[in-house]
Amino acid sequence: xxxxxxxxxxxxxxxxxxxxxxxxGATSVLRDINxxxxxxxxxxxxxxxxxxxxxxxxxxxxxxxxxxxxVYLDGELIGRKVENGRYVDLKPNELAAQRTEMGMVxxxxxxxxxxxxxxxxxxxxxxxxxxxxxxxxxxxxxxxERVGLTQKADCYPLxxxxxxxxxxxxxxxxxxxxxxxxxxxxTSALDPEIVGEVLEVMRLLANDGMTMVVVTHEMSFxxxxxxxxxxxxxxxxxxxxxxxxxxxxxxxxxxxxxxARIT
Amino acid sequence: xVAITFVLVxxxxxxxxxxxxxxxxVVGHYFFSSDxxxxxxxxxxxxxxxxxVGIVGGTILALMRISKSLVLSMAASSYIWLxxxxxxxxxxxxxxxxxxxxxxxxxxxxxxxxxxxxSTNSLITILAAxxxxxxxxxxxxxxxxxxxxxxxxxxxxxxxxxxxxxPKRLIFRRIVLPQAMRVIIPPTGNQTIGxxxxxxxxxxxxxxxxxxSVQLIYARNFETIxxxxxxxxxxxxxxxxxxxxxxxxxxxxxxxxxxxxxxxVLSRLFRTHRETQLTGSTDHYA
Numbered sequence: 104x105x106x107x108x109x110x111x112x113x114x115x116x117x118x119x120x121x122x123x124x125x126x127x128g129a130t131s132v133l134r135d136i137n138x139x140x141x142x143x144x145x146x147x148x149x150x151x152x153x154x155x156x157x158x159x160x161x162x163x164x165x166x167x168x169x170x171x172x173x174v175y176l177d178g179e180l181i182g183r184k185v186e187n188g189r190y191v192d193l194k195p196n197e198l199a200a201q202r203t204e205m206g207m208v209x210x211x212x213x214x215x216x217x218x219x220x221x222x223x224x225x226x227x228x229x230x231x232x233x234x235x236x237x238x239x240x241x242x243x244x245x246x247x248e249r250v251g252l253t254q255k256a257d258c259y260p261l262x263x264x265x266x267x268x269x270x271x272x273x274x275x276x277x278x279x280x281x282x283x284x285x286x287x288x289x290t291s292a293l294d295p296e297i298v299g300e301v302l303e304v305m306r307l308l309a310n311d312g313m314t315m316v317v318v319t320h321e322m323s324f325x326x327x328x329x330x331x332x333x334x335x336x337x338x339x340x341x342x343x344x345x346x347x348x349x350x351x352x353x354x355x356x357x358x359x360x361x362x363a364r365i366t
Numbered sequence: 367x368v369a370i371t372f373v374l375v376x377x378x379x380x381x382x383x384x385x386x387x388x389x390x391x392v393v394g395h396y397f398f399s400s401d402x403x404x405x406x407x408x409x410x411x412x413x414x415x416x417x418x419v420g421i422v423g424g425t426i427l428a429l430m431r432i433s434k435s436l437v438l439s440m441a442a443s444s445y446i447w448l449x450x451x452x453x454x455x456x457x458x459x460x461x462x463x464x465x466x467x468x469x470x471x472x473x474x475x476x477x478x479x480x481x482x483x484x485s486t487n488s489l490i491t492i493l494a495a496x497x498x499x500x501x502x503x504x505x506x507x508x509x510x511x512x513x514x515x516x517x518x519x520x521x522x523x524x525x526x527x528x529x530x531x532x533p534k535r536l537i538f539r540r541i542v543l544p545q546a547m548r549v550i551i552p553p554t555g556n557q558t559i560g561x562x563x564x565x566x567x568x569x570x571x572x573x574x575x576x577x578x579s580v581q582l583i584y585a586r587n588f589e590t591i592x593x594x595x596x597x598x599x600x601x602x603x604x605x606x607x608x609x610x611x612x613x614x615x616x617x618x619x620x621x622x623x624x625x626x627x628x629x630x631v632l633s634r635l636f637r638t639h640r641e642t643q644l645t646g647s648t649d650h651y652a
Contacts, residue, residue, distance in 0.1 A: 261623065
């Protein structure tokens with residue numbers, strides 16, 4: 104898909120979520136979710152825990168397989184293809200190739216424990232993009248500089264603070280030069296005083312024009328960095344709009360109630 | 367308590383030095399004899415090949431056991447049940463006598479025509495019977511060890527690799543297995559030492575490994591005790607070397623698991639030098 108159409112311009116949707124639904128056993132977690140994310144946009148998913156926002160994020164890169172609906176990245180259907188007029192699941196390796204286009208950052212960092220910071224960043228480019236070690240290392244050092252951790256290149260994850268680990272995890276995801284970054288509560292496992300350093304890296308990333316979908320409880324981040332906010336509750340989108348609209352002047356009673364409690 | 371221990375040790379030493387049946391001269395005479403050394407070599411390569419079969423087979427069985435396919439996991443469970451549930455000695459005798467159970471082995475289409483065929487006795491030599499008996503039995507134990515190692519790795523590790531776009535096989539090889547090794551290595555070291563001594567069981571199928579070699583000698587000269595001491599000393603020497611090796615392998619796979627830097631193998635050997643160097647920089651990691 105890349106390079107075929109006209110160059111992407113800001114304002115065009117890069118991610119399209121259409122009628123996505125998901126249930127775990129008898130519990131329905133997502134019901135008929137629809138939204139678009141445009142190039143360069145930062146969209147924050149907010150809502151109470153159990154509202155389905157993390158599941159929604161994981162449906163985008165198919166870590167969870169939605170039962171209904173479609174996810175398109177840059178016009179390409181994720182996880183499935185149409186064959187003889189019906190949807191067929193992609194082969195595991197085809198799905199893996201699609202995932203290289205999306206970076207993901209987890210609540211618990213999930214850095215590879217047996218690799219140093221720089222090895223964590225180089226692993227996917229060397230193994231998947233067939234970059235030489237030298238190329239990957241040059242890029243990795245640039246990324247380390249971008250997240251402010253050049254000094255920690257040779258440290259193992261356990262030797263780093265939570266905030267440092269999460270910044271390395273962001274660099275690791277960026278190393279694949281993704282079109283889209285997914286953040287699943289990136290600061291929820293961090294001490295309040297080091298939340299700021301991770302949010303700062305994310306803010307710089309947003310300023311550089313990276314398209315981001317962020318599940319977060321950090322309302323100040325959603326307000327200052329987010330372009331748009333999607334408020335979810337009970338597996339549905341309750342309210343969506345620009346950050347200022349939703350956070351400053353919520354229309355829906357449920358949104359007002361949630362925001363009143365969290366701030 | 368200390369006094370009792372001291373007396374007991376003194377008695378043992380006295381026995382070892384003065385016993386008339388334990389002639390150290392005889393021990394010394396046979397310690398490097400060519401028959402004993404070739405027996406030792408056979409013991410070593412039997413241990414190596416059987417452990418190789420055990421580790422490779424055990425890894426495959428472990429993957430089968432944790433697979434989503436019921437057929438694969440049931441097959442692996444049944445294998446483990448069978449090979450762990452019968453004595454190794456019985457299994458060795460079974461492989462040794464396999465020809466009377468399956469007289470001919472052939473390669474071809476199952477239940478169809480065969481392309482090559484040979485008598486079982488010519489294929490399953492004594493050595494092959496020993497390797498099959500020891501290796502297939504070991505695989506059953508290694509399967510459980512490898513499975514425990516794989517299960518011990520945080521599922522978040524695999525998820526992060528999946529999100530990066532790594533295919534399943536690559537994730538297993540690069541992310542899961544290296545971390546599982548930390549849990550797999552210590553019991554595998556035990557198993558290897560157990561295997562080294564377990565090879566002595568194949569003396570019953572008259573394969574001249576270390577024990578059978580000394581048995582052949584003392585059957586001629588009746589110097590039973592000195593020759594058993596020769597074998598025991600060799601087992602102790604190899605076990606000691608294996609234990610040292612295990613220590614370094616554990617250090618390697620434990621990397622990233624301590625908050626302080628793990629010194630390299632070489633720097634451990636030159637510890638005093640290293641410590642003086644490190645004192646200046648320890649606060650860096652504190």
